[in-house]
Amino acid sequence: MNPNGADKYRRWDAAYVLGSLIPSERQEFEEHLPGCADCSAAVAELAGIPGLLAVLTPAEAEALGRTGSENTPPGLLTGLAAKTIRRRQRTRLAIAGLVLGASAASVGITVAVTAPATPTAQATVQTQAPAATRLTFEAAGANPLTATGSITAQPWGTRVDWQCSYAPSPGAYPSRSGTGDAGALGYSLVVVDTRGAATQVGSWTAGPGTVVALTASTSIKAADISRVEIRSVADGRTLLGARP
Numbered sequence: 001m002n003p004n005g006a007d008k009y010r011r012w013d014a015a016y017v018l019g020s021l022i023p024s025e026r027q028e029f030e031e032h033l034p035g036c037a038d039c040s041a042a043v044a045e046l047a048g049i050p051g052l053l054a055v056l057t058p059a060e061a062e063a064l065g066r067t068g069s070e071n072t073p074p075g076l077l078t079g080l081a082a083k084t085i086r087r088r089q090r091t092r093l094a095i096a097g098l099v100l101g102a103s104a105a106s107v108g109i110t111v112a113v114t115a116p117a118t119p120t121a122q123a124t125v126q127t128q129a130p131a132a133t134r135l136t137f138e139a140a141g142a143n144p145l146t147a148t149g150s151i152t153a154q155p156w157g158t159r160v161d162w163q164c165s166y167a168p169s170p171g172a173y174p175s176r177s178g179t180g181d182a183g184a185l186g187y188s189l190v191v192v193d194t195r196g197a198a199t200q201v202g203s204w205t206a207g208p209g210t211v212v213a214l215t216a217s218t219s220i221k222a223a224d225i226s227r228v229e230i231r232s233v234a235d236g237r238t239l240l241g242a243r244p
């Protein structure tokens with residue numbers, strides 16, 4: 001933005017592409033993009049990384065989650081991804097979360113962001129400011145979760161943002177005796193399209209009293225999404241569902 005000074009947004013590109021910016025930061029960055037060719041170009045350049053990361057093994061993903069980049073196995077990442085990962089811990093954690101989620105589900109996480117093939121695709125990144133469609137989640141039976149969210153049509157598919165809150169009492173959770181993890185359980189976000197096909201687009205682990213704000217990307221068009229569900233990884237049960 002300012003050619004003579006530091007552009008504080010210049011290092012936000014990877015976190016943005018990986019969906020690890022909090023909603024207010026993301027909005028701020030998206031307002032910045034149309035006026036900044038550097039950041040727009042960087043976002044376009046990185047847009048294929050989430051799909052690339054989806055093919056990593058759990059061990060590789062764990063290596064990415066460690067603080068020191070010296071732990072990253074040599075040859076694991078392409079130069080571009082490696083450069084990105086060294087930038088910020090937040091980026092590393094986001095990558096680890098994405099990849100671990102994909103591995104846990106035994107299906108490829110569908111953060112298949114299509115890399116822009118032409119300069120006109122970069123222009124799309126700069127000019128798109130689509131409206132979000134609100135998701136009102138309703139509980140399918142008694143459970144300690146509540147959630148709000150939205151879906152936003154993008155040139156490459158749909159971005160899903162959601163915030164999930166957990167009842168503070170561990171007593172509200174099914175006990176998992178012997179695990180010693182204070183009730184932390186795995187959850188997945190699943191998009192059901194108009195043909196009834198369910199696709200997991202994200203997963204996470206959280207325990208009592210926590211609030212998580214997450215973003216996922218899918219190549220499924222927003223118009224083709226009929227339901228967004230939060231499911232228990234342990235038994236596949238749908239806990240919350242929303243119709244866009």
Ligand SMILES: [Zn+2]
Binds near residue numbers: 001007009010037038
């Ligand atoms: Zn910028």
